[in-house]
Structure formats: structure tokens, C-alpha cells
Amino acid sequence: DAGVIQSPRHEVTEMGQEVTLRCKPISGHDYLFWYRQTMMRGLELLIYFNNNVPIDDSGMPEDRFSAKMPNASFSTLKIQPSEPRDSAVYFCASSTDRNTGELFFGEGSRLTVL
């Protein structure tokens, strides 16, 4: 079975550019999460969706960040404009059951903003 698929795996861009990260969750999973991992702050939950609806976006750092889930098999995280401090690894994870706590993570998208 395919796991959570993220693209791109690596992205290098210049400050001010728009960045779009993509995620395909595991089929049948109705929860989708976006996390950011940095050395300084560790793993931070940015936003999560249930049945394609954003439930909690309190972790989204600024208005420059936005996330969408147009259907059950696709989500995007967009940063516009990007800044060097956005450099991090962004993980997408999906889950089938709110109460199990078992998240299935993708391999991450490593973003470098110059």
C-alpha cells in the first residue's frame, strides 16, 4: 500500500517567492495534518483537517501560510511570500481514527529559502 506521498522532497527558493507543498494522504484516512520540523522549535502542528475541512489552524505562523484540502486525496500548504525563517522540513501526516493517535507520516519536504 502506498503511504503518505509528499512533493517536492526538496525545494530551494529565493526569499519572496511562492512555495507550494503537496500531500496525498493514505486512501480512506479522513484526518490530515501538516507539521513543521526545525532544530530550534522541533515538531510543530500547523493545521489539521477532518473530512477535508480545516479544524484547527492555530499553529499556522502567519498569514503568509495557507493550507487547502480540495478533496480527500490532496492537500497543499502554500507560503507566499517565503522568508528564510520558513526554512524547515514540512511533514504531512494522515490518520483514520481521531482517537488512536497513530499518524502516518510522509517523508517530508525540505524547504530552503535563500
Add this chain to the structure above:
Amino acid sequence: AQSVTQPDIHITVSEGASLELRCNYSYGATPYLFWYVQSPGQGLQLLLKYFSGDTLVQGIKGFEAEFKRSQSSFNLRKPSVHWSDAAEYFCAVEAVDYKLSFGAGTTVTVRA
């Protein structure tokens, strides 16, 4: 708010030796606790979880963890470490709003 502390940033252990990773949590109610592992360049994978019941839980890859309410701890153990266990390990606690709060992680190095 719930939080997790992993006191050890880095642990080095010899192959075949035992391993114990510490995790302390802060949470008012009965916590849901988890251990995840992250291999280099990979996403996180669930090792085990504790919701209730038996305080000693078994996980994948030969790991186990023990929940001790009196010490607010959920330490991870493995009796005999293999070189493939070199990775970063994260303890996490879940609150009622389903947000997982992760600890800062412990990096495990396995020497031959």
C-alpha cells in the same frame, strides 16, 4: 497545556546493549502517550502507544515502554540494540483536542 520533556538530547549505546530513553509529561488528566521513531531523511513512525490498562506496553521493533503515573514518565526501553535502531526518538502526548505535542527528541547513536 500538555507538554513533554525528553531530558536526553543524545545517547550513544553499543550494539547489543540495552537502551532506555526518558520521557516526562505534564498533563492534568489521563494522558494518551506515544513514542515515534524517525530515521534519517524519513518521516516519523509510531513505535507504541499507551491509552489505558496495562502500564507496560509492547511496540514494534522489540521496544517497550512503561507508564508511571506517580513519576509522570513514559520511558522507552529495548533490551538489546541493533545498529538499525540508530535514529531520533520522539515522545508525544495527546490532549483531548487531538493535538499531539512532541518532545524535542533524543538522538540515538549505535556503536559497533
